[in-house]
Every structure is written in structure tokens, then in C-alpha cells.
Amino acid sequence: MAPLIPEIISPEYNYLVALIVGLGFGFALEQAGFSSTRKLVGLFYGYDFTVLKVFFTAGVTAMIGVVMLSHLEMLNTEIIFVNPTFLPSAITGGIIMGAGFIIGGFCPGTSAAAAAIGKLDGWAFIGGATIGIFAFGEVFPLLEDFYLAGNQGPLLFYEVLGIERITFALILTAVAIFAFVATGMIEDKVNKKPVHILSGNWKKKTIAAAIPLAVVLLIMFTPSRKEFTMEKLEARAAAGECKPDLIDADKLAFELMNNYYHYNVIDVRSPEEYEEFHIATAINIPLDDLHSTAYRELLNQRIQTNVFYGASPAQAKKACLIARYHGNTTSLALDVTAENFRNTFYGEINIPENPTKSEQTVALFRRRAAEKMKEIEANLASREKPVQKKVIRVQGGCS
Amino acid sequence: MDRKNKFMNPYLAGILLGFVLLATIYITGRGLGASGAMKSVAVTSVKAAAPEHYESTAYYQDYAADHPDGPMKSWLVFEMLGVLIGAFLSGALSGRLGLKLEKGPGVTNTTRIIGAIIGGMLFGFGSQLGRGCTSGSALSGMAVMSFGGIITMLAIFGGAYALAWFFRKLWITR
Incomplete structure (x- = not known):
């Protein structure tokens, strides 16, 4: 059962794996247009929602994949890394990052993708980020208490809401689809074009929206591999x-x-x-x-x-x-x-x-x-x- | 418009990115990241430029304890090398390589570079406080349904939206 490292693949290969998945990550980011700073900030002015579309699609795809693999007992979700929750620093840090996003026009991953194809502003952003991290290291003693405040450990969102994991997956998928439709409409309005998201090709669009929902529902209504085997036994x-x-x-x-x-x-x-x-x-x-x-x-x-x-x-x-x-x-x-x-x-x-x-x-x-x-x-x-x-x-x- | 230069359909790119992330979790049990590699660079620079300061600061010593083979021997450094190569290949395939500076209309090159540096500084600082950036905290956090990760994501986008009006001159003409 996955994760494959360290039990099935030796940890020595971890750096090689890092390089390979990084390759895929960089390729996907650049193909999506994340090397373009105007495309990235378009989200905040309504003229280009590519970031939201790519980001939400990626997150939901990976999330459904994780739930699916866990359902089939192919991935042990108890041992994969879950970012720990420290609300005060998560929110403050997030807002500071938001400011960095709107002023700098990148986030760290996308700045690397931009730098790789020769964008000078990408390199400037990377330089700035390195200085910012250094600055944090220097003032860390002052911030330490705040940084460590409110530790809730590897808390999961559905635990906070008190619902089943799969219900949360369904809600998030539905929210994503709704967001895609809504932003599609806003985007066309801002760009003064006729709204086209709800017209034409509706068959294809419905199928595209139905597939992730169907997968989630399938996981919801079929017994997990463990339950299935126990029932049979x-x-x-x-x-x-x-x-x-x-x-x-x-x-x-x-x-x-x-x-x-x-x-x-x-x-x-x-x-x-x-x-x-x-x-x-x-x-x-x-x-x-x-x-x-x-x-x-x-x-x-x-x-x-x-x-x-x-x-x-x-x-x-x-x-x-x-x-x-x-x-x-x-x-x-x-x-x-x-x-x-x-x-x-x-x-x-x-x-x-x-x-x-x-x-x-x-x-x-x-x-x-x-x-x-x-x-x-x-x-x-x-x-x-x-x-x-x-x-x-x-x-x-x-x- | 030259078809070659067009970006991939965003949903398709999203699914591709989602599968890269899923494969990462499946193989290594952890998600993707980005700012961590810049931290390695920052720590390495401190170590080279001010070794005494490096030795006497708890923050760097903690980092050294987590990275016994040196700050550059970190998973995220290798991953980010991959990102640079992958993005370069993608840019080469789609004919987007070249030294360029992208900016909003009515912004000088100097303003853009200063903006990028200041934005980078804020993002770098925030990523340390928030324990991860858009990749490591928001995207990877969403995939594993981490509460903190999703909250950080909302704070990043919420913060950017709240400030967008004040910095509109950097990006749009209105």
C-alpha cells in the first residue's frame, strides 16, 4: 500500500522522484499559462480566471484521486503528510502572501516557471522571495510565539465540519463546478464579450461536470475494499x-x-x-x-x-x-x-x-x-x- | 494567433497538474512545494556569507538539524530544479522562450521589477509564517483536505482580492 516511499521504493530514490515530479509540475504550470504574470493577476480583476480554473481543477482532481486510492486501500491516508493547522499564523501569513501576489504578480511556484522561460520579473520575484525568507529567519525570535500559537495538528477540514470525508469531497467538487460556471460568466462580462459558458457545446460541458461528481458518488455509495472483503468473509x-x-x-x-x-x-x-x-x-x-x-x-x-x-x-x-x-x-x-x-x-x-x-x-x-x-x-x-x-x-x- | 503559442485549456492543464500532485502523494506521501527551495537558497547564502551568525542563530540551526546533509540537499530543491527544467521544456515546445518582462499597461520596467521584488519579499515572508505557499500549503493542502492548508488558500486569495483595488494601476488601465 502506498505511499511507495520508504517501504516499497527506497528513500534514496526520493530526490530522483522529486526531480521527475518537479518536471511534471513545471511543465503543467507553464502550459497552463502560469508563467505569465498578467494571466495570474487576471483573476483579481476579473479579466482572466485561468488561475482559478487550473488551481481548482488540480486540487479537486488530486483530492478525488486521494479519496479513490484510499477507498481501494491503495493509499494509506493515515500516514501521508497533512499540513498542520496553526490558525493565527496561517491566516496572517496567507494575507501577507496575498499582498505579495497582487504586488509581485507571482507566487513562488509560478515565478520559477516564469524564470525558466526567461521572464526577468520571474527572476526578480525569486530574488525577492529569498530575501523575504531570510528576513523571516532574522526576525523569527520576535515572531516565534505567534508562529507557534494555536497548534491544532494535522487537522482535516471535514473533521472541523463534523461530516464524512466523502461528503466534503462532494461539496468541494460541487463548489468548484459552480465557481467555473460563475467565473466563466464574469470573465465574459468583464471582457465585454457575449456570455458563452451556458450556450453551445452544452452536452460536452455537462459531461465534463458530471464525471467528477459521478466518481465521488460512486465512492460514496460503494463499500470500500475493506468493507467489501469483510462482508464477503x-x-x-x-x-x-x-x-x-x-x-x-x-x-x-x-x-x-x-x-x-x-x-x-x-x-x-x-x-x-x-x-x-x-x-x-x-x-x-x-x-x-x-x-x-x-x-x-x-x-x-x-x-x-x-x-x-x-x-x-x-x-x-x-x-x-x-x-x-x-x-x-x-x-x-x-x-x-x-x-x-x-x-x-x-x-x-x-x-x-x-x-x-x-x-x-x-x-x-x-x-x-x-x-x-x-x-x-x-x-x-x-x-x-x-x-x-x-x-x-x-x-x-x-x- | 499562432496556435503554437496558445496555452493549454485550463481544465486540461488542471487535470494534468492534479495527476502530477496525486502521483507525488502516491509515491512519496507528501505534496508539492515551492517556497521551501527558496528557503534552502536563503539558508545556504547565510551559511556562506555569515558563518558565525549562522552558527549562533537557533532558526538556522533548527533547519540544519532537519537537513543533516546541508541545506541544499532537500527534497524541494530537487523538485524545483525539475520545475525549472519542466517549465523550460514547455516554453521551448510552445515557442515562449526569451528574455522578457511582462507588465501591466502604463507601468515602467523599473516599477515592474521593484514590484516583483517587493511582492516576492512579502510572499517569501508570508510563506514562512503560513508554513507554505500556494503550492505546498494551498494546493497540496486541498488535495489532502488539510484545514490549515485550505484556510491559508482562502487567506491568500482573499488578501489579494482585498488589495487588488489599491494596486490596480500596476495591472489594468482603469
């Missing part, structure tokens, strides 16, 4: 096929006593429940987190068999199915709950009067197992806890 499990392999409590205890290092026992309950009681050697991965790429490697260790258990056998089975979906074929589900397991071994183990031989053996085994498991747990506690692999968010932005 559950349906098959319910139909009696594809049963996860079960392990019973005594067998698990026996295996832990003799070769616990062959087992990767995973508690899929909440961390609180895990803290309260857990089976010896178990680690905690709540069921909802099990899909996370962070645990992919942990779940697919060749020498260890996963054993899942939860607050109900159904939970354990579900976890087992998730692991199977992600490529692990040997996973087992404990056929009793965590609570049952606790009672079986750590509760009172009574030997009935006149026990049969097997009853006696079981009871004795359980007592011994309880002691041994405590011992193992105590030994393990003094070692380091199993490393919970954490996938780190990519660093990006303009620093």
Missing part, C-alpha cells in the same frame, strides 16, 4: 465455509507452557480490558486497529502462529479472518472468551469427589498450567515488551 463464515481454525483453552495453555515462542497471542479487546487481565505472552491490538498497516508485518511472521482471543468467540473469529485476509493462513482463534480462559485456569479448580482419571488429569494440568503461565509472564515482563511497530507520518510541507 463474514457471509462465507456465516454460510459455514471458510471457518477460522479454532484452538481450545487447554491446548493453548499446553502450547504456551512448552513452546510459547512459537505463538503470537493477540488480545483484540480494548486496552483497558487487556490491562485488567490477559493471557500470558499476549499483546494487545484492538479489533478496529487490526487492519492498520502498522501491524501487517507483525501478523505475518512465518515462525509464529497467531492466536486471537477477545471478549467473545465471534471477536476472535473476526480477527482471525482479518489476519487471513491480509495473507496469514495459519492464524487461530481461541474458542472461549478471555473471561472463560481466566476462570478455567485462575479460578478455583475443584477436583470432584471420586474423580475419573481424566477429570483428575485435567484439573492437575490446569493448576500446573496456571503456575507455569504466571511464571512465563513474569519472565517476559522483565524483558522488553514486544515492539509495537509504529508507522510514522511522512514529513513534508515547505520546510
Whole structure:
């Protein structure tokens, strides 16, 4: 699952990738006419809305692409870079940039595109921007508090609005289309031409507007790949096929006593429940987190068999199915709950009067197992806890 | 008009740019940027011109800590080299190369150059305060639905619109 760097493509290639995507970026900017300063500021006087059209189309295209890739489980949106939100500095900095835009006629990316084709004002702008950045560095101590004020972290717009991601995508796409129509009308009026956006070629225009909306709606109304697979797995499990392999409590205890290092026992309950009681050697991965790429490697260790258990056998089975979906074929589900397991071994183990031989053996085994498991747990506690692999968010932005 | 010199359809160019950005996110997990490369140049200049000042200023030292191989060894520097090459190729293909100065009607060359430098200074300063410019914060922020990124975008365009009337003589005759 993407991003491809660093897990699939080595970070050493990152600079090469930067050069190549930069090439595409520069090419697109220049082709769009962003090397022309009068075209850029046209937006602010109404005679040329190219900037808005290109910018909004690019943003919406990339946004829909991100949502689409995430829907298909091809891109992990939890680790891609999201610009952190610091409202005071974002707004003030933005307004200063706006002033720079209207006075200088460029923004940094477009000034580079202009400079590349020989525009002297592009070079002047780059020089000015470098001086401006230097100036910021020099006065930074004075601005530091303001710069760091109001940190909200990598906040997402739809979280602020309290709506679903896909709903926000739909709204933004609709706003973009509306803006294209409205600015098309303004542009023609300012240039004293007959308004042509709503006349002629209406079929093509409708199709162009409908495609992005249709894609968003498609994402909205189809289950994600994860939901789809889980539904399928559950349906098959319910139909009696594809049963996860079960392990019973005594067998698990026996295996832990003799070769616990062959087992990767995973508690899929909440961390609180895990803290309260857990089976010896178990680690905690709540069921909802099990899909996370962070645990992919942990779940697919060749020498260890996963054993899942939860607050109900159904939970354990579900976890087992998730692991199977992600490529692990040997996973087992404990056929009793965590609570049952606790009672079986750590509760009172009574030997009935006149026990049969097997009853006696079981009871004795359980007592011994309880002691041994405590011992193992105590030994393990003094070692380091199993490393919970954490996938780190990519660093990006303009620093 | 010579067809060769025409700009691409803006929506088509937008889709192209959108796919470049999407590919960047897909491959690297980060978005595009521009002002960061100019920061590398600024920091490099300080390092060369005033090494003592560079060593004693926390701001540059923080930057050096983030860029252990030197300020120029940064993702955005390589990306911006690509931008220069890509834009040059595009200009060459469409016959737009040449030393030129573009300005509004009724503006002298000197005014235009001074305007570009002052505008650049403001933009450079603002991009540092706002943690990214139109590319790194606004465009890339929109693609990943960053709240801060979209707010910065609105502030940039809102600010420019609010000030457009005062600077109209730089661009239009009215």
C-alpha cells in the first residue's frame, strides 16, 4: 500500500522522484499559462480566471484521486503528510502572501516557471522571495510565539465540519463546478464579450461536470475494499465455509507452557480490558486497529502462529479472518472468551469427589498450567515488551 | 494567433497538474512545494556569507538539524530544479522562450521589477509564517483536505482580492 516511499521504493530514490515530479509540475504550470504574470493577476480583476480554473481543477482532481486510492486501500491516508493547522499564523501569513501576489504578480511556484522561460520579473520575484525568507529567519525570535500559537495538528477540514470525508469531497467538487460556471460568466462580462459558458457545446460541458461528481458518488455509495472483503468473509463464515481454525483453552495453555515462542497471542479487546487481565505472552491490538498497516508485518511472521482471543468467540473469529485476509493462513482463534480462559485456569479448580482419571488429569494440568503461565509472564515482563511497530507520518510541507 | 503559442485549456492543464500532485502523494506521501527551495537558497547564502551568525542563530540551526546533509540537499530543491527544467521544456515546445518582462499597461520596467521584488519579499515572508505557499500549503493542502492548508488558500486569495483595488494601476488601465 502506498505511499511507495520508504517501504516499497527506497528513500534514496526520493530526490530522483522529486526531480521527475518537479518536471511534471513545471511543465503543467507553464502550459497552463502560469508563467505569465498578467494571466495570474487576471483573476483579481476579473479579466482572466485561468488561475482559478487550473488551481481548482488540480486540487479537486488530486483530492478525488486521494479519496479513490484510499477507498481501494491503495493509499494509506493515515500516514501521508497533512499540513498542520496553526490558525493565527496561517491566516496572517496567507494575507501577507496575498499582498505579495497582487504586488509581485507571482507566487513562488509560478515565478520559477516564469524564470525558466526567461521572464526577468520571474527572476526578480525569486530574488525577492529569498530575501523575504531570510528576513523571516532574522526576525523569527520576535515572531516565534505567534508562529507557534494555536497548534491544532494535522487537522482535516471535514473533521472541523463534523461530516464524512466523502461528503466534503462532494461539496468541494460541487463548489468548484459552480465557481467555473460563475467565473466563466464574469470573465465574459468583464471582457465585454457575449456570455458563452451556458450556450453551445452544452452536452460536452455537462459531461465534463458530471464525471467528477459521478466518481465521488460512486465512492460514496460503494463499500470500500475493506468493507467489501469483510462482508464477503463474514457471509462465507456465516454460510459455514471458510471457518477460522479454532484452538481450545487447554491446548493453548499446553502450547504456551512448552513452546510459547512459537505463538503470537493477540488480545483484540480494548486496552483497558487487556490491562485488567490477559493471557500470558499476549499483546494487545484492538479489533478496529487490526487492519492498520502498522501491524501487517507483525501478523505475518512465518515462525509464529497467531492466536486471537477477545471478549467473545465471534471477536476472535473476526480477527482471525482479518489476519487471513491480509495473507496469514495459519492464524487461530481461541474458542472461549478471555473471561472463560481466566476462570478455567485462575479460578478455583475443584477436583470432584471420586474423580475419573481424566477429570483428575485435567484439573492437575490446569493448576500446573496456571503456575507455569504466571511464571512465563513474569519472565517476559522483565524483558522488553514486544515492539509495537509504529508507522510514522511522512514529513513534508515547505520546510 | 499562432496556435503554437496558445496555452493549454485550463481544465486540461488542471487535470494534468492534479495527476502530477496525486502521483507525488502516491509515491512519496507528501505534496508539492515551492517556497521551501527558496528557503534552502536563503539558508545556504547565510551559511556562506555569515558563518558565525549562522552558527549562533537557533532558526538556522533548527533547519540544519532537519537537513543533516546541508541545506541544499532537500527534497524541494530537487523538485524545483525539475520545475525549472519542466517549465523550460514547455516554453521551448510552445515557442515562449526569451528574455522578457511582462507588465501591466502604463507601468515602467523599473516599477515592474521593484514590484516583483517587493511582492516576492512579502510572499517569501508570508510563506514562512503560513508554513507554505500556494503550492505546498494551498494546493497540496486541498488535495489532502488539510484545514490549515485550505484556510491559508482562502487567506491568500482573499488578501489579494482585498488589495487588488489599491494596486490596480500596476495591472489594468482603469
